[in-house]
Amino acid sequence: MEEENRCSAHGSDIGVTLSVQRRSRSSENKNTFLGMKTMQRKCLGLVCFLVFSTALSMYLLQSVEGGIESLLSIETVRQDVASDSDDEAPFFQPFNTSNPFQNSWCPEATCNNSPVCAPCKRRFLFIVSTGRSGSTTLLRMMNMLPNVRLSGENSNELFVASKLVTNLRTKEVNILDGTARQGAWAHNEIPQQAMACPIQQILETLDIAPTEVLQEMHQRGGHPLRVEEEHNILGAKVIRIQTGDWTPLQASIFFKQNFPCSRIIVNYRSDIESLAQSRAKAGWDSSKEKLHEQVDFLLEFARNLGQDMSKLIDMTKWTEDISILNEVIDWLGYEHCHFDSLLHENHDGYGRDEESAPKFDEKCRFEETSLVRVAA
Secondary structure (H helix, E strand, C coil): HHHHHHHHHHHHHHHHHHHHHHHHHHHHHHHHHHHHHHHHHHHHHHHHHHHHHHHHHHHHHHHHHHHHEEEEEEHHHHHHHHCCCCCCCCCCCCCCCCCCCCCCCCCCCCEEEEECCCCCCCCCCEECCCCCCCCHHHHHHHCCCCCCEECCCCHHHHHHHHHHCCCCEECCEEEEHHCCHHHHHCCCCCCCCCCCCHHHHHHHHHCCCCCCHHHHHHHHHCCHHHHCCCCEEEEECCHHHHHCCCCCCHHHHHHHHCCCCCCEEEEEEECHHHHHHHHHHHHCCCHHHHHHHHHHHHHHHHHHHHCCCEEEEEEEHHCCHHHHHHHHHHHHCEEECCCCCCCCCEEEEEEEEHHCCCCCCCCCCCCCCCCCEEEC
């Protein structure tokens, strides 16, 4: 009996031992498994870190190489600019001088483009004339051309607009040339021709599209007005620039700088006697001496602009020979747009002669690209 008890106790001890051993092995296996999982996570983290580090290194290397190339490119541009002039290059250089109408409307235009302004983005057409010289007739006839919309007189507003530039040049300082960077007159340098865009905006506002066109554009949710009308040629009839407080040279410089992509029809009346009589009939100043001065101003103005930018015509001649106006149309760059007759504006003073309106061929278009007719 005692022997059986000892065997039973021994068996129990063996069972307990085996149970402990099994629990120990289970714990070891669990610890081993957890260790393997930890090592796996660490390995995965290391792999991800290595992959990320490699990608970041390649990105930074490419960025540095691109930056070096950009710096070299900028330095090359600066060297090219400096080599083009004997003088020291100015602090600020325009981004480019590209001209979108170099092969058509304004081949000789100076276009200093910057983030502030692209002065050659739009084409303009002006009729500069003395009063009582057929300028209103020219206005109506030019408005018959595809995509041309010229407005009437504006009380010499362009001369007033020129003050936006000349007012910045005082005896103390020239704000536009970038020299006033400290003190009471401190300004950052203003890019060349940057004032052209606000001055052009004045004319664009005066030569706004008809109300029905604006309403239609709004209803169909089109682009802003400036984008919608970029293909149009805007402008005005101007009969008073010769009465402003400036010289023909100053006036021509104003147009070249602020309306660089423009064509200007300079119209005068060489028969001063007839001009004086017409002005007297309309109740205007008819001093022959002043009229001679005004005509001389326009002649000098046209010479300063040059033949690419201006076309000089004499009302005394083109009213007798329609081919002169057709030469103007050719000079502007239109095809199949010849007049067969002359219309008459300011009939009997300020009336309109509706019976003399000429018509263009249906093929009438601008030479470089086909344009769509728009309402004047």
